[in-house]
Amino acid sequence: MDLKIDALTHRYGTTEVLADINLDIPTGRIVCVVGPSGCGKSTLLRFIGGLERPTEGQVLQLSDPPADSLNPFTFVFQDFALLPWRTVDGNVRLVLEDHGLGKAEMDRIITDVLTRTKLADFADALPKNLSGGMKQRVAIARALAVRPAVWLMDEPLSALDAQTRELLMDDLVGLWLRTPFTAVYVTHNLAEAVRLGHRIVVLSRRPGMVRKVIDIETPLENRTAGDPALAAIEQELWQLMRDEAEAADQELIA
Amino acid sequence: MSKPVPYRGGGFRPERIRGVGIGVFVALLLIAEWGTRAGWITNLTLPRPSDVIRTLYELATSGLLWTHLSVSLARLSVGATLGAGVGILIGLGIGLFSVMRAGLVPLVAALFPIPKIALLPLFVIWFGIDEMSKYMLIAFGTFTPTVVATYGAVDNVDRTLIRMGQSFGLTRASIIRKIVLPGAMPGILSGLRVSLAIAIILLTAAEMIGAEYGIGAYILQAGALYDLERLFAGVTILSLLGVSLSFVLSRIEAKVLRWRV
Numbered sequence: 197m198d199l200k201i202d203a204l205t206h207r208y209g210t211t212e213v214l215a216d217i218n219l220d221i222p223t224g225r226i227v228c229v230v231g232p233s234g235c236g237k238s239t240l241l242r243f244i245g246g247l248e249r250p251t252e253g254q255v256l257q258l259s260d261p262p263a264d265s266l267n268p269f270t271f272v273f274q275d276f277a278l279l280p281w282r283t284v285d286g287n288v289r290l291v292l293e294d295h296g297l298g299k300a301e302m303d304r305i306i307t308d309v310l311t312r313t314k315l316a317d318f319a320d321a322l323p324k325n326l327s328g329g330m331k332q333r334v335a336i337a338r339a340l341a342v343r344p345a346v347w348l349m350d351e352p353l354s355a356l357d358a359q360t361r362e363l364l365m366d367d368l369v370g371l372w373l374r375t376p377f378t379a380v381y382v383t384h385n386l387a388e389a390v391r392l393g394h395r396i397v398v399l400s401r402r403p404g405m406v407r408k409v410i411d412i413e414t415p416l417e418n419r420t421a422g423d424p425a426l427a428a429i430e431q432e433l434w435q436l437m438r439d440e441a442e443a444a445d446q447e448l449i450a
Numbered sequence: 451m452s453k454p455v456p457y458r459g460g461g462f463r464p465e466r467i468r469g470v471g472i473g474v475f476v477a478l479l480l481i482a483e484w485g486t487r488a489g490w491i492t493n494l495t496l497p498r499p500s501d502v503i504r505t506l507y508e509l510a511t512s513g514l515l516w517t518h519l520s521v522s523l524a525r526l527s528v529g530a531t532l533g534a535g536v537g538i539l540i541g542l543g544i545g546l547f548s549v550m551r552a553g554l555v556p557l558v559a560a561l562f563p564i565p566k567i568a569l570l571p572l573f574v575i576w577f578g579i580d581e582m583s584k585y586m587l588i589a590f591g592t593f594t595p596t597v598v599a600t601y602g603a604v605d606n607v608d609r610t611l612i613r614m615g616q617s618f619g620l621t622r623a624s625i626i627r628k629i630v631l632p633g634a635m636p637g638i639l640s641g642l643r644v645s646l647a648i649a650i651i652l653l654t655a656a657e658m659i660g661a662e663y664g665i666g667a668y669i670l671q672a673g674a675l676y677d678l679e680r681l682f683a684g685v686t687i688l689s690l691l692g693v694s695l696s697f698v699l700s701r702i703e704a705k706v707l708r709w710r711v
Contacts, residue, residue, distance in 0.1 A: 280709045
């Protein structure tokens with residue numbers, strides 16, 4: 197399902213947060229949105245997911261989502277957003293319960309997604325007993341369970357330590373290679389963007405505007421840590437963001 | 451020269467120390483016993499703890515203890531269940547619906563500081579001199595703190611979890627039942643602690659008028675006669691009642707809130 201962001205502008209009161217954003221999100225691609233903090237990238241994601249309404253402009257879906265998708269626009273949150281009173285199994289079950297699936301079908305889906313996220317042995321654990329990386333894998337399993345048409349990932353790895361982040365990036369690449377999915381991936385980490393993004397959108401500081409769109413042709417499976425082409429792109433992104441980040445750092449938060 | 455660096459950490463963290471609580475109790479009782487026996491506490495100031503215990507024992511063996519206690523427990527459970535139950539419902543309503551919040555929060559704020567005991571005559575007129583006025587007084591007293599605790603607890607439910615529910619297309623009923631209610635449970639239970647203590651306080655007030663039996667009535671009769679042994683025996687029973695209720699709540703919390711860190 198292709199998406200098109202059409203002349204989207206948003207204001208909180210008199211403060212302009214996003215200004216005239218135009219963007220295409222093609223099916224089966226990961227679009228990374230990077231930008232300095234406070235540039236409205238998470239807000240943009242909430243518009244795409246229908247959790248907030250922009251002041252002007254709109255987000256268009258250019259076709260109907262696949263019929264088997266239970267929740268076409270599915271979020272993965274930075275802070276995982278797991279219910280602490282539900283087990284791993286229960287957290288995945290939560291998002292299936294309202295669809296009238298029947299217990300056997302739910303069990304089948306849960307077993308499948310927990311296996312794919314390497315959590316099959318932890319179905320009965322409570323979130324408090326899980327590491328950060330495992331919590332985010334539960335959130336990814338929960339998202340897999342509803343067969344999203346578009347994944348909306350809001351800094352999904354930012355709350356994790358560097359090693360866990362590397363492992364989870366490999367997991368995400370693995371998931372995408374098995375079944376390519378459409379995703380909008382918001383991050384402030386340029387290495388993540390270069391590793392996972394087919395297209396990288398650089399936003400300016402507030403009000404967020406599209407400064408540059410970079411397409412990376414290297415297939416995801418061939419992207420390695422030392423790749424000079426990728427390093428060059430990361431360097432270019434950093435040059436773009438550096439001044440913005442510095443200026444953003446000097447501003448008071450409204 | 452080599453010596454270990456000085457330790458500067460630790461402290462500022464409550465630890466479980468067993469037996470000290472009981473120890474303080476026993477020490478105070480022993481001092482009171484010693485004082486009343488030695489004479490530097492007159493028996494008009496404080497009854498002898500051993501006499502209070504004997505009074506309690508006689509009360510228990512005569513069967514009167516059970517008569518008083520069962521009547522009081524019935525009043526307490528009906529009144530508190532009614533007040534806390536309606537309080538939780540109204541509190542959830544205020545927490546979930548802005549119209550109810552706008553309409554009822556000022557009303558609750560106005561009702562909260564009224565000393566419920568002052569309204570006792572009114573309650574007798576409204577609900578009669580029998581059990582109903584006693585139920586209603588206890589219910590009214592537990593209602594307001596429960597409402598305030600409940601809507602505060604709903605307000606404190608992690609909004610990111612509610613956003614998550616919405617983002618997965620959960621129905622409103624599902625969000626309330628599976629996210630808001632369990633999320634508010636810790637706050638509701640700690641509110642219930644306060645409400646139940648207030649219910650015990652009001653029990654005595656409710657038994658001030660037209661009650662033949664009941665712990666409150668027993669205390670008031672003893673007080674009117676300056677029978678300090680019986681007064682203290684009654685107060686002890688109320689204390690024990692409070693401790694047991696608090697213990698039961700702790701067990702419920704441990705079970706319901708197992709998921710907490």
